[in-house]
Amino acid sequence: MNDKNNNANGQGVMPPSTLYLWRLRTLYVGYLERRITFSAGAHTFLLGLEDDVLLEVNGETFRARTLLLPAGISFSADSQGKQIGCCFLDPLGRDYLFHQRLMQRHESGFYSVSALQDKQLSVLTQAYRDSLEADQVYALLADLLFPAADTTVAGFMPDARIARIIELIRSDPAQNYSNEDLARHVGLSGARLQRVFKEATGIPIRRYRLWHRLFVTSTMMSMGSSLTDAALTAGFSDSSHLSHVFQSMLGMPPSAMLSHSRQNRVLVGAGEPGE
CATH class of the missing domain: 2.60.120.10 (Jelly Rolls)
Structure with a gap:
């Protein structure tokens, strides 16, 4: 130190x-x-x-x-x-x-x-x-x-359709909803949903899904789950997939933030x- x-x-x-x-x-x-x-x-x-x-x-x-x-x-x-x-x-x-x-x-x-x-x-x-x-x-x-x-x-206009899509993704993070499946939930075409979602959030739907899976993994590890179990429950194919996404989105390996130590x-x- x-x-x-x-x-x-x-x-x-x-x-x-x-x-x-x-x-x-x-x-x-x-x-x-x-x-x-x-x-x-x-x-x-x-x-x-x-x-x-x-x-x-x-x-x-x-x-x-x-x-x-x-x-x-x-x-x-x-x-x-x-x-x-x-x-x-x-x-x-x-x-x-x-x-x-x-x-x-x-x-x-x-x-x-x-x-x-x-x-x-x-x-x-x-x-x-x-x-x-x-x-x-x-x-x-x-x-x-x-x-x-x-x-x-001032100026904030929440989009109920995008809020609904985010809630669907959060409700079952391991579920790989297709873009068309999500679009049907809010009465839009798949292409229109992609545009509206990115306008509202700044990122594509797939990237938001991965982002939320990182949150779920982190939450589960805070409650004592292993990295592998948390990754699988959150919807990653394995811990290597999680590590790759964590590194690309946060610029560091999961251990840098999620390791339990003093x-x-x-x-x-x-x-x-x-x-």
């Missing part, structure tokens, strides 16, 4: 990194040992808790304490060995729209420097330092990273009532 990573509590013990899982959102707080490179499977909010995050998009490098990246964008991020927060936002885009009006847009399609970043960084630093539980963190992040349920987000925790929370 490096001295710079020692906890300020005087005991020289670094708090564990934590992966928080809620129904619509996922948050990682702690340290990443390597640069992460991937194509985001969800709208992503990055926060450098101690220093800037170095972001590379389309061959250009940027740096900021807070960064908002749309689903589907390919990027590389380096926390410079410092504490980081990485939050995957809700699939329908309410969170993303909430943050857009608070941040500066770049030509490469991402946003930086949130008007709320001082408060955001303070809460996530507290969550890491004090090893807070999932429901505590969720409550503290209301209207900072997640607009509260009663908060009106350095890592995986916690499941309730989220908003009714979600």
Whole structure:
């Protein structure tokens, strides 16, 4: 352990990194040992808790304490060995729209420097330092990273058809619904559904299905399942398939986030009532 990573509590013990899982959102707080490179499977909010995050998009490098990246964008991020927060936002885009009006847009399609970043960084630093539980963190992040349920987000127009498709995928993650099967549930053609779904979420249906399977796998492992059992239950063909998808979507192997040790925790929370 490096001295710079020692906890300020005087005991020289670094708090564990934590992966928080809620129904619509996922948050990682702690340290990443390597640069992460991937194509985001969800709208992503990055926060450098101690220093800037170095972001590379389309061959250009940027740096900021807070960064908002749309689903589907390919990027590389380096926390410079410092504490980081990485939050995957809700699939329908309410969170993303909430943050857009608070941040500066770049030509490469991402946003930086949130008007709320001082408060955001303070809460996530507290969550890491004090090893807070999932429901505590969720409550503290209301209207900072997640607009509260009663908060009106200007311009947000939920699409009930896409919400229905997402619910179907969640209800049975191992089920490989065809595009035509899903389209019939909401009265659209297969081609029209593909277009509408990507417009609403930023990613294709198949990619969202894989993204949700990662969530299911992580949740099951937090409850004690083995990697292989969790992968099969979530709909992956085997643990190798899971590892490949995890690496491509999150830029790291599953062990980096999901291993149970003194350095890592995986916690499941309730989220908003009714979600």
